[in-house]
Amino acid sequence: MSKSQVNQIHNSINRVVHEPVRLAILKIMTSAKKVDFNFLLTTLGLTKGNLATHINKLETADFIEVKKEFRGKMPHTSYRITRTGRRQFQKYWENMKELAPE
Amino acid sequence: MSKSQVNQIHNSINRVVHEPVRLAILKIMTSAKKVDFNFLLTTLGLTKGNLATHINKLETADFIEVKKEFRGKMPHTSYRITRTGRRQFQKYWENMKELAPE
DNA sequence: AAAACCAGTTTTTTCTACAAACCTATTATA
DNA sequence: TATAATAGGTTTGTAGAAAAAACTGGTTTT
Numbered sequence: 001m002s003k004s005q006v007n008q009i010h011n012s013i014n015r016v017v018h019e020p021v022r023l024a025i026l027k028i029m030t031s032a033k034k035v036d037f038n039f040l041l042t043t044l045g046l047t048k049g050n051l052a053t054h055i056n057k058l059e060t061a062d063f064i065e066v067k068k069e070f071r072g073k074m075p076h077t078s079y080r081i082t083r084t085g086r087r088q089f090q091k092y093w094e095n096m097k098e099l100a101p102e
Numbered sequence: 103m104s105k106s107q108v109n110q111i112h113n114s115i116n117r118v119v120h121e122p123v124r125l126a127i128l129k130i131m132t133s134a135k136k137v138d139f140n141f142l143l144t145t146l147g148l149t150k151g152n153l154a155t156h157i158n159k160l161e162t163a164d165f166i167e168v169k170k171e172f173r174g175k176m177p178h179t180s181y182r183i184t185r186t187g188r189r190q191f192q193k194y195w196e197n198m199k200e201l202a203p204e
Numbered sequence: 205a206a207a208a209c210c211a212g213t214t215t216t217t218t219c220t221a222c223a224a225a226c227c228t229a230t231t232a233t234a
Numbered sequence: 235t236a237t238a239a240t241a242g243g244t245t246t247g248t249a250g251a252a253a254a255a256a257c258t259g260g261t262t263t264t
Contacts, residue, residue: 008147010122018122019221020112023201030203037242045110050222052243068242074230075241093202099125100195101132121252139211152253154212159251170211176261177211209262216255225246232239 009098016061017092021046021054026089029064029081036078055079063088111200118163119194123148123156128191131166131183138180157181165190 017023024044028035041051058064063085067078081089119125126146130137143153160166165187170179183191 007145010126010146013122013125015220018120020115020120020201021221023115024112027201027203038240041242043109044112047223048241048243049224049245053221055243072230075243077242089203096198099122099129101129101191117251123252143211149254150210150212151214151255155252157212174261176209179211205264207262207264210260212258214255214257217253219252220250221248222250223246223248225244227244228242230240233237234235 009095012095013099014088014092014095016057016063017089019054021050022058025054025058026063026081026085029079030086030089034078034080036076040079058085061085061088111197114197115201116190116194116197118159118165119191121156123152124160127156127160128165128183128187131181132188132191136180136182138178142181160187163190 017026021044025040028040028043037051037055040046040055041048044051046054055064055066059066062082065080065082067080069076069078119128123146127142130142130145139150139153139157142148142157143150146153148156157166157168161168164184166181166183168179168181170177172178
């Protein structure tokens with residue numbers, strides 16, 4: 001292993017993606033076209049506040065799109081991964097592989 | 103993607119390994135039998151305090167062994183990954199793969 | 205003698221994840 | 235009818251952790 005091969009790779013790891021909860025969210029979203037708040041809540045076993053925070057972070061980074069609508073009179077929120085999100089998720093894994101054992 | 107497949111995988115991610123700097127350190131250590139402080143310092147481009155903190159965390163978790171000796175009159179510290187460290191590094195990647203895109 | 209090096213430790217700052225409490229409105233239930 | 239639960243959050247507080255900066259004690263170089 002030469003110095004330049006490993007050199008500073010850790011700096012290329014996107015922290016928005018790197019957080020395990022958000023990795024799980026993105027993984028789910030890459031294989032489902034649409035997911036909603038409650039599905040993520042029960043699947044991931046988070047508190048609502050915590051989930052909302054992660055969702056916000058992903059939305060701010062343009063990784064996901066948020067759709068708010070009413071079903072009857074009840075609010076319903078669903079999410080979709082964006083093209084950017086999908087691309088960044090892929091890129092993240094390419095970078096991560098540089099840090100994996102052979 | 104079924105619920106149970108993704109369910110809570112994020113909780114299995116070992117945070118000691120997950121930090122990018124420590125991933126880089128472990129990656130280096132899996133392919134070199136011995137590395138020293140300065141090598142890591144210049145290779146990774148960290149401050150000494152920051153590197154020392156990461157080293158400590160890895161030592162506390164029994165991931166690496168620290169060997170302190172004198173070369174002439176100067177202290178010299180080198181590190182080696184332990185069997186535990188190697189195993190946990192492997193295990194980490196097995197878990198992470200559950201979160202990777204197909 | 206002064207400056208710089210080695211291998212850190214200690215201190216401080218900054219950031220983050222996470223939980224708990226709260227909120228508004230709606231709907232189910234006893 | 236009261237109350238409990240649901241949906242989808244926001245606000246607030248805390249604990250832990252990453253990172254930089256400053257400090258240390260000894261050594262070596264200039």
